[in-house]
Amino acid sequence: MLQNTSATQNTALDFLNDFTHQLGRRDIDLPPFPDVYAKILDALNNPDLSMEQLARIVTAAPDLCVRILLLSNSALMNRAGVEVTSIDVAVTRLGITAVRNTAASIATRDVFDIPINSPVRHKLDAFRDMSVKTAAYAYFLATRSDQSSIRDDAMLTGLLHNVGSFYIFSKIEKYPELIDEELTRSWIPGISCALIANWGFSEHIAKAVDEQDLVEASHFGRPNLNDMLIVSKLLAQLSNSDSPETMISGITWKNITAFSKLGISAENILQIIEESTDEVESFVSALS
Numbered sequence: 001m002l003q004n005t006s007a008t009q010n011t012a013l014d015f016l017n018d019f020t021h022q023l024g025r026r027d028i029d030l031p032p033f034p035d036v037y038a039k040i041l042d043a044l045n046n047p048d049l050s051m052e053q054l055a056r057i058v059t060a061a062p063d064l065c066v067r068i069l070l071l072s073n074s075a076l077m078n079r080a081g082v083e084v085t086s087i088d089v090a091v092t093r094l095g096i097t098a099v100r101n102t103a104a105s106i107a108t109r110d111v112f113d114i115p116i117n118s119p120v121r122h123k124l125d126a127f128r129d130m131s132v133k134t135a136a137y138a139y140f141l142a143t144r145s146d147q148s149s150i151r152d153d154a155m156l157t158g159l160l161h162n163v164g165s166f167y168i169f170s171k172i173e174k175y176p177e178l179i180d181e182e183l184t185r186s187w188i189p190g191i192s193c194a195l196i197a198n199w200g201f202s203e204h205i206a207k208a209v210d211e212q213d214l215v216e217a218s219h220f221g222r223p224n225l226n227d228m229l230i231v232s233k234l235l236a237q238l239s240n241s242d243s244p245e246t247m248i249s250g251i252t253w254k255n256i257t258a259f260s261k262l263g264i265s266a267e268n269i270l271q272i273i274e275e276s277t278d279e280v281e282s283f284v285s286a287l288s
Helices: 002-024 035-043 051-058 062-072 087-094 096-111 121-144 148-160 163-170 181-198 203-210 225-240 244-249 257-261 269-287
Strands: none
Touching: 002 181, 035 051, 035 096, 051 062, 051 087, 051 096, 062 087, 062 096, 062 269, 087 096, 096 121, 096 148, 096 163, 121 148, 121 163, 121 225, 121 269, 148 181, 148 203, 148 225, 163 181, 181 203, 203 225, 225 244, 225 257, 225 269, 244 269
């Protein structure tokens, strides 16, 4: 047993050394984003891009068009209940940032496309489902707390918060010991942060992802992306749990300022999940 533990630790060290070396050279061993999504994401960085131009660009990616239409008609994005069937109208409803987030979500899925018979495929699918659900709750929380200025960034932070796990799973063939979640759990925020920065997403999103496990950190002022991510992760976990009451009883609520900043407590958290169920499920369905 001791030898196996030592071998696993050595493998883990090899993996981390390799990743750190790549990071230092700014040459992380990643499959490239599919060309069509790379072009779309690049175009979205143009501050002069019009909605008409954006609508024309996204038609080059049929899967993205479908997701944009589904997302624009989801309960979370379409509170008035007015259905749209035109990609031009859907793009206008969502806005450039939400379209970017949708493209990033699909591109990330395609970058880390693990074979269906892989021993970690079910784990990867579970992580993906959790990232989309976390993004939905983050968007919901930002809207609920009157933080509409950061709700799209909150969505992207949720979508990308565990992308490091996708990278780890993509290396299972070379490092089979990495299938041990207990071994790799603490690496995910740092690796996710590095990947987000490597892809050129904003520094404050990368920082929120890097600090996602610092749940007792505090700050002055209104809720920020860190608060949104901390709380949305918990909401996603509780909504998937068979015994949410047990999870709630194990939380030291007074030590986590994100809860008070967002008006979340042990007394109302399950009610908030219930109230947001339709909106969150429609969002998950649109992006899954």
